[in-house]
Amino acid sequence: MIIKIAWKNIWRSRARSFVVIGSIVLGVWALLVATGFMNGFMVSYMADIINHDISNAQVHNPEFKKDFDITFYISNGAKKAAELRNWPEVKATTTRTIINGMIASPKKATGVQIRGIDIENEVKVTQLDSLIKEGTYFTGIKRNPIIIGSKLVEELKVKVRSKVVVTFTNSDGMITSGAFRIVGIVKSSSIKINELYAFVRQEDLAKISGIGNQVHEIGILTKPQVDEATIITKYEGLHKEDKIETWKEIAPELAFMQSMYSQMLYVLMVIIMSALVFGIINTMLMAVLERFRELGMLMAVGMNRIKVYLMILIETVFLGAVAAPLGLLIGWLTISYYSNTGVDLTNYSEGLESFGYSSILYPYLDDNVYVIVTISVFVTAIIGALYPAWKAVRLNPVEALHKL
Template structure:
């Protein structure tokens, strides 16, 4: 029972850790980096050049807002640029956004650690990541010089005032993304203020991603077929992240199988030892007339009772631990630098699917039945006369 309890706790907690870690990464990517769904001009995805605009982006955004389960929509004007200060320079992706729309689509405003988020009352504002701020050695109220190509292909420069510094769990994102207002960026590079080369869509739940993506493909089917528009969900934008989620799910069940396989040998060993210690008792029962069917039933029920009680105790403790860690989290701040470098938070909030609990109980019961077979076979082979003379 103790072995089962400890094994199940280990398997469930490991699943909770891996599921929580991957789900947090997906949620963070959707909330801060890619959103649930994005629309682009195919040329933009190939070249990352601002000139590949989405035709009538504002009108499309209004149509998308009418679709069920769409929570918010943001039209962005993006491009590659060089950011510099008096001390250093760095390549960046500059994001021109409408502050109110971006506030609803992205959680970036929740990650501001200095200054404020963008708003339309500020003059040429910019919000930058903490990593980039340290690299350029600038802070709030300092100027950020941006160099990029304008609509005519000419190199142009512009100065933005840093009004806020953000910090997410992804250091690569922080050091390469600058957010400004779409109006200011459009004026700098000579595009209409309502132009956009990316439409970001946030849904009420990412479980609706496939359904909404299908509706969008139907709504803009003509442009999709003529290769003027491409619609991608978060897992298509970041396939590596999707693969990691699938891999973590696979390893959760693999770890459970390994733990339960080890427990199976423990059950077999325990039941065989039990039969050896009770040889005279079983021999006496057979001599008194107990048939083989009842011997089998006795061994199987004993194994099942021990296994079910051990499994239930293990699950009860596991559920309590998962509930606690889902609220308070597991603090891995000592590994924060390494985790943040690959986009993971240093505090992991555990999550376990109900299916995993159910699967664990079923597998434990089945393994207990299988594990009782060797003990049953030994009991059935006993000869009453020999068994009764067996020394303790």
């Protein structure tokens, strides 16, 4: 009966109940959409960097990353990469020769990281070919083709088929250089790919670097759902001489970002739910004050304080129970729609790209977010009901019965 009365009570003042329900619906929707959009930014940003640049894990000579000395290559790197390809957890691997140097056009020169890549395996790991916005992926130019990023192109004031010269210190410590012709221009959310990297064929770089077919990096792409830690443990057991790291160690800022965005859900939730709590308190307090005499009667005829308290609490939970599914549904529909069509932020593309974000945003939400939000609505409703319910049970039946 208490449940029945509580349910009927929320429809006594429909307008007031609809205002609370509406604000909960709006709050839940806003929370889901804001979280979905933030996730969308983060997922696309991280996915771009992990899928097109870092990969799941990388192997280096332990000394290499200290100052990128050309001589600190991975012993038997190509063989180890081939061996990794046969692991059940590994989807693909590729090898890279990495040399820091300068790149110069007839108009300008700038610093660059020259990446000698295995062009066939590189596409399996980083889908570099999918980033080509102009030109081709190492076709059409036979001698010393080079692919550079869109920002580097602007900096050097060059275009496809322009000639550039790369200069670096070879394995003998001598300054050496080579002329390359731009075969393709890549564009990515990764600032490094856009501004810093210059991709050349491994064999072309080997001719001028003096280290032959040695490689400095093995990029590893794992199969979906594989925990990178298992690869790390396995590899370390086999090749103690190398240093293998996951993307979280290579780019700790990404791991931090991931954790920060996860925390943002809770920050947003606290802000939105705090606002809702006050709305609920206000509404339920009005409901209690309006029914003072009736509550007094209930206590007079024998309804104990616990039941009165529960009745107010259940009424509030019912408001949440009506509103939460609606808010979740509308939020889910919004996220589903935009996760398919994407949100076109082209107007802000320049600003977004300077931070490495894509100008098309695909909102994304994990299923557990819906569960967390549902729980938070009910917790909010209960918190919002505590004071009005307390107010109800504190009333004196005699005074309440004589209230006009």
